[in-house]
Amino acid sequence: MTPQDRKDLFKRGAIWAFILVELAFFSIVGDAISVSDKAFMNVDNMLLLLKQSAPIGIIALGMTIIMINGNIDLSVGATFALAAIVLLDSMTWPFMQSLGNWAIPLAWVFALLTGVALGAINGLIVWKTGVDAFIVTLASMLGFRGLVFMYNGEQPTSHLNWTLVDFAEAQFLGLHTATWFLLGTVLILWLVMTKTVHGRNAYAIGNNREAAVNAGIRVGPHFLLNFMLIGFLAALSAVVFYSESGSVNPNDGMLYELWAITAVVLGGTKLAGGYGSIISTLGGVIAIQLLRKGLGHIGADTQTVNLVIGLILIAVLILDRQLNRKGQEELKI
Amino acid sequence: MAELKKTEIGTFLAKQGILIAFAAFMIGFALANQRFIELDNVFGVIRSSAILGVMALGVTFVVIGGNLDLSVGSMMSFSTIVVLDLHDKLGPGLAILAMFGLTLALGAFIGFLVGYLKLNSLIVTLGMLSAIHGLTLTWSGGKNMDIANKSGTWFAVFGQERIMGIPVPILIFALLAVVLSLLLSKTPFGRKVYAVGGNGQAATFSGIPRARVVFMTYLVSAFCVATAGLLQASRSMGSQNTVGQGMELEVLAAVILGGASLMGGAGTVFKTVIGVLILGFIQNGLLLVGLDFYVQYIVTWIIIILAVWLDVAAKRGRLWSPIA
Amino acid sequence: MKMTRKLALACTTAVLGSAAAAETMTIGITQNNVGVDSYQTTYEKAFIAAAEADPNVEVVVLDAGGDVARQIAQMEDLIQQAVDAIIIWPTNGEAVIPAVRKAHQADIPVVVTNSNIAEQGFDFIASFSGPDNITQGSRSAEIMCDKFKDMGIADEARVVQISGQPGYTTAIERAKGFEDRLPEVCPNVTLVETQPGDWNREKSQQVMEAFLVKYDDIDGVYAGDDNMGVGALNAAKAAGREGIIFVGATNFSVGYEAMAEGDYWGSIYQSPVDDAEAALQTAIDVLNGEDVPFLNYFDTPKITQDNMDQFSKPVF
Numbered sequence: 001m002t003p004q005d006r007k008d009l010f011k012r013g014a015i016w017a018f019i020l021v022e023l024a025f026f027s028i029v030g031d032a033i034s035v036s037d038k039a040f041m042n043v044d045n046m047l048l049l050l051k052q053s054a055p056i057g058i059i060a061l062g063m064t065i066i067m068i069n070g071n072i073d074l075s076v077g078a079t080f081a082l083a084a085i086v087l088l089d090s091m092t093w094p095f096m097q098s099l100g101n102w103a104i105p106l107a108w109v110f111a112l113l114t115g116v117a118l119g120a121i122n123g124l125i126v127w128k129t130g131v132d133a134f135i136v137t138l139a140s141m142l143g144f145r146g147l148v149f150m151y152n153g154e155q156p157t158s159h160l161n162w163t164l165v166d167f168a169e170a171q172f173l174g175l176h177t178a179t180w181f182l183l184g185t186v187l188i189l190w191l192v193m194t195k196t197v198h199g200r201n202a203y204a205i206g207n208n209r210e211a212a213v214n215a216g217i218r219v220g221p222h223f224l225l226n227f228m229l230i231g232f233l234a235a236l237s238a239v240v241f242y243s244e245s246g247s248v249n250p251n252d253g254m255l256y257e258l259w260a261i262t263a264v265v266l267g268g269t270k271l272a273g274g275y276g277s278i279i280s281t282l283g284g285v286i287a288i289q290l291l292r293k294g295l296g297h298i299g300a301d302t303q304t305v306n307l308v309i310g311l312i313l314i315a316v317l318i319l320d321r322q323l324n325r326k327g328q329e330e331l332k333i
Numbered sequence: 334m335a336e337l338k339k340t341e342i343g344t345f346l347a348k349q350g351i352l353i354a355f356a357a358f359m360i361g362f363a364l365a366n367q368r369f370i371e372l373d374n375v376f377g378v379i380r381s382s383a384i385l386g387v388m389a390l391g392v393t394f395v396v397i398g399g400n401l402d403l404s405v406g407s408m409m410s411f412s413t414i415v416v417l418d419l420h421d422k423l424g425p426g427l428a429i430l431a432m433f434g435l436t437l438a439l440g441a442f443i444g445f446l447v448g449y450l451k452l453n454s455l456i457v458t459l460g461m462l463s464a465i466h467g468l469t470l471t472w473s474g475g476k477n478m479d480i481a482n483k484s485g486t487w488f489a490v491f492g493q494e495r496i497m498g499i500p501v502p503i504l505i506f507a508l509l510a511v512v513l514s515l516l517l518s519k520t521p522f523g524r525k526v527y528a529v530g531g532n533g534q535a536a537t538f539s540g541i542p543r544a545r546v547v548f549m550t551y552l553v554s555a556f557c558v559a560t561a562g563l564l565q566a567s568r569s570m571g572s573q574n575t576v577g578q579g580m581e582l583e584v585l586a587a588v589i590l591g592g593a594s595l596m597g598g599a600g601t602v603f604k605t606v607i608g609v610l611i612l613g614f615i616q617n618g619l620l621l622v623g624l625d626f627y628v629q630y631i632v633t634w635i636i637i638i639l640a641v642w643l644d645v646a647a648k649r650g651r652l653w654s655p656i657a
Numbered sequence: 658m659k660m661t662r663k664l665a666l667a668c669t670t671a672v673l674g675s676a677a678a679a680e681t682m683t684i685g686i687t688q689n690n691v692g693v694d695s696y697q698t699t700y701e702k703a704f705i706a707a708a709e710a711d712p713n714v715e716v717v718v719l720d721a722g723g724d725v726a727r728q729i730a731q732m733e734d735l736i737q738q739a740v741d742a743i744i745i746w747p748t749n750g751e752a753v754i755p756a757v758r759k760a761h762q763a764d765i766p767v768v769v770t771n772s773n774i775a776e777q778g779f780d781f782i783a784s785f786s787g788p789d790n791i792t793q794g795s796r797s798a799e800i801m802c803d804k805f806k807d808m809g810i811a812d813e814a815r816v817v818q819i820s821g822q823p824g825y826t827t828a829i830e831r832a833k834g835f836e837d838r839l840p841e842v843c844p845n846v847t848l849v850e851t852q853p854g855d856w857n858r859e860k861s862q863q864v865m866e867a868f869l870v871k872y873d874d875i876d877g878v879y880a881g882d883d884n885m886g887v888g889a890l891n892a893a894k895a896a897g898r899e900g901i902i903f904v905g906a907t908n909f910s911v912g913y914e915a916m917a918e919g920d921y922w923g924s925i926y927q928s929p930v931d932d933a934e935a936a937l938q939t940a941i942d943v944l945n946g947e948d949v950p951f952l953n954y955f956d957t958p959k960i961t962q963d964n965m966d967q968f969s970k971p972v973f
Contacts, residue, residue, distance in 0.1 A: 038737070038738050044737055045734075045737055048733050052733065128653055128654055129646075130642075130645055130646075130655070130656060131642050132596075134595055135595060135641050136638065138582065138585065138586065138637075139586070139634045139637035139638050141582070142633050143634025143635070144634075145630055146630030146634065148627075149626075149630070150625075153625075153823075154853050156749065156824030158751045158775075160754060169755065220654070220656040223656075244729070245752040245753070246754065246755065247750075247751035249725070249749055250823070258459055258462075261459070262456070262459060265453075265456050271455060271456070293734060297734075299717070299718065301691075301718075302475070302692050302720045303468075303470035303471045303475070305720075305722075306464065306466045307463075307464050307467030309460075309463050309464075310460040310461060310462065310464025310465070310467065311460065311464050313459065313463070314452070314456075314457055314460040314461070314464075317446075317452045318450065318452065321450065321451070321452065374870070377866070377870070381863070381866060474698065475692035475698030476695045476698050476699070477694060477695040477884070477909070477911070477973070479910065479911050481914075483914075483918075493894075493895060568891070568895070570891075571858075571911055572858070572859075573693065573858055573884070575857070576858075617870070620870060620871070621871075626867075
């Protein structure tokens with residue numbers, strides 16, 4: 001094992017070590033001061049943790065690939081909201097109502113297509129104009145949110161379908177529906193990134209775009225595909241979450257892009273591109289959700305939660321820098 | 334030859350495109366609604382853009398230096414709450430001084446992390462967005478802050494008064510824009526900011542202290558945020574803890590619209606001012622012709638993409654990207 | 658298995674009744690967005706204080722930060738921790754219904770506080786404790802109409818409305834109460850336009866600025882709470898527009914002060930301390946097996962410049 005390998009292993013392990021520290025901390029402190037009789041570390045609670053990680057988690061997994069490319073997507077929160085609106089609203093369309101419960105899978109398809117379409121818009125603009133993804137998606141974050149408001153003004157869009165809620169709340173082999181979607185996404189994306197040409201290309205482009213072009217990789221279509229993928233995943237996240245809640249406010253999903261990026265960075269993915277792992281992002285997502293859950297468990301108030309989450313993010317960056325002395329590349333956008 | 338000429342046209346468009354777009358825009362709306370260019374309306378638009386504008390001036394420095402600042406909205410809430418709280422305890426003069434001191438300290442902290450520790454600015458300022466919000470809530474105990482005696486203080490002068498018929502926020506915005514424009518274009522510090530942002534590595538080799546320059550850009554940004562907080566506090570004499578929430582992205586949109594490159598090294602204060610004004614007048618113009626507020630989001634989306642596209646297209650001398 | 662537990666629980670409640678009160682009860686609360694305005698912050702403090710004053714009650718206090726997903730997660734956490742009762746201040750009156758049903762299925766009584774959930778969820782809650790927002794809306798309409806009659810402009814006045822956060826039951830109910838009552842008492846007053854101010858003073862100030870640009874003639878402004886009302890007042894002052902009658906709801910201290918200065922006409926007096934204490938008491942009563950009205954309102958009287966000396970200045 002070379003020193004580089006060891007360092008890599010250490011870095012990949014870092015997020016899971018952090019999760020263990022969190023678990024230990026909240027269990028011990030929780031025992032001392034929480035009013036709940038139940039232990040923090042119990043199986044049901046950990047299963048819930050996975051389920052609650054799903055909405056941000058599914059988006060963050062897609063964000064990992066985008067960031068390995070050296071791009072970023074700030075519009076996922078708005079895509080999430082628009083897909084949710086399509087999901088709930090489409091079930092009230094006359095022809096859909098005549099379909100009975102068959103309307104449900106169809107509504108999912110509509111929502112997912114919405115996500116893919118919005119992603120394709122971003123991807124095409126990035127590809128064809130050569131404007132940086134940060135700017136393209138910052139602008140479309142505004143534009144997509146405008147579309148959300150255009151749909152139903154400032155009113156919420158609601159449709160409560162109990163069949164759908166029952167499906168979303170179901171547990172299969174102990175895991176919630178949302179967890180299955182999260183884990184399924186992890187598995188598929190992990191396979192894509194480690195076993196396929198597309199995955200290898202993603203790393204190659206992020207490492208050195210010039211070299212990738214010279215090696216004959218078609219960068220433009222590759223970007224387009226990845227933006228469609230993250231659009232799809234943002235919509236999938238909406239499908240999973242709103243199946244269980246039945247009402248979406250036009251402001252829902254705001255700041256989700258920032259939480260997703262946070263999770264990806266916690267997982268060790270480089271903003272400059274070329275390095276990152278799906279499994280570590282899952283760790284990042286779990287770490288954040290655990291932090292929220294744990295702080296609630298020990299009774300921390302709102303201001304402490306905000307302070308702690310912000311400072312931990314910075315602390316992780318400092319730690320990451322210590323581990324990786326080479327000096328982090330600046331975000332070149 | 335033809336290629337060269339195209340490039341020349343392109344360069345011209347890149348340099349003046351944003352101004353041309355702005356002019357076309359103003360003429361269009363003025364034709365649609367007379368009221369759009371009445372002095373009262375114009376003043377109204379600039380006055381309500383002033384707070385965003387002042388923040389955008391500072392972020393321009395950070396962006397030209399090759400970094401980002403997502404914490405300005407959260408920091409503006411902090412400044413506003415602090416100055417309102419201290420106003421009743423220390424009096425307006427000391428309160429303003431103390432607030433500037435504290436806000437600059439936050440800016441220095443971010444500058445230290447990004448400049449000296451070389452941490453990624455996106456994540457640092459994202460973390461600070463959340464942390465500063467926590468700090469604000471701790472300071473205020475989560476309560477709204479209001480000045481108790483609103484008529485017995487000169488504090489309202491910054492946000493509500495007029496001098497020679499011009500609202501004070503506009504004067505402050507203009508004054509700050511002129512001073513910062515000079516700082517950026519006429520001083521050694523300004524040149525160093527461009528150098529560091531344009532090519533950080535080369536700047537270091539040529540002996541420019543990258544860390545210190547980046548540190549300073551965040552101080553400039555914090556100073557602008559403090560000024561914005563002062564305007565905000567003085568304008569409403571009371572505030573919620575979330576007053577600046579979400580402004581960071583609007584500010585960034587204005588800066589980008591003004592043509593500052595996120596690669597660093599490009600952009601001017603003047604163009605940022607134009608970017609701010611375009612956003613302000615779009616909002617007002619669409620309202621006057623009777624469109625809903627969200628149309629503004631969609632229009633802004635399209636305008637930003639077109640503006641930046643034009644800019645990069647001019648620089649590379651061809652419209653479509655060479656990406657295969 | 659589940660049946661037995663349900664049955665056992667029913668027996669316990671029926672037989673033991675008030676004996677259960679001697680035991681410590683754990684009550685969990687998930688609030689909407691603490692720290693976003695003074696009302697919610699004061700509510701939280703009052704709630705914790707009231708719980709500490711009662712030796713038989715322990716509380717788990719959570720805050721959703723305005724995010725529906727986080728609130729649903731907190732509901733699940735509270736159910737998982739097997740608290741005795743849950744109090745919820747909904748971020749969205751419809752989106753939380755499935756989560757409330759989950760608590761109901763786990764035999765944990767749910768009390769909704771401050772802002773009700775939508776009717777589809779009524780089967781799953783034990784009680785709603787809070788203000789009667791429809792009545793509040795109609796009272797605001799009456800306050801405004803009475804003032805217009807005094808001024809002699811009840812036949813021509815034009816009113817704009819700045820409502821609370823869309824989708825939020827309190828906002829919907831107050832707007833409905835106002836819109837229904839106004840034509841009954843003042844049939845010739847026109848409600849020109851309604852825009853949401855999201856319970857936010859800044860947003861409301863911007864909305865009012867837009868109204869002032871659009872309409873040269875505005876006689877009255879109804880805001881869904883005083884926080885927004887004062888934002889609108891600031892906009893009118895900055896534009897130099899005088900003589901507009903401002904009426905709000907949930908009297909904040911800034912609103913009270915503006916009334917004292919004669920800038921702001923009236924509001925509805927609603928104390929977050931009463932609100933918090935009523936919610937906790939309702940939950941305790943439910944756990945003790947006492948009869949609790951399904952809609953458990955506390956009184957929220959009218960306050961105007963004329964009678965404000967009968968009220969102490971709000972603490973928030």
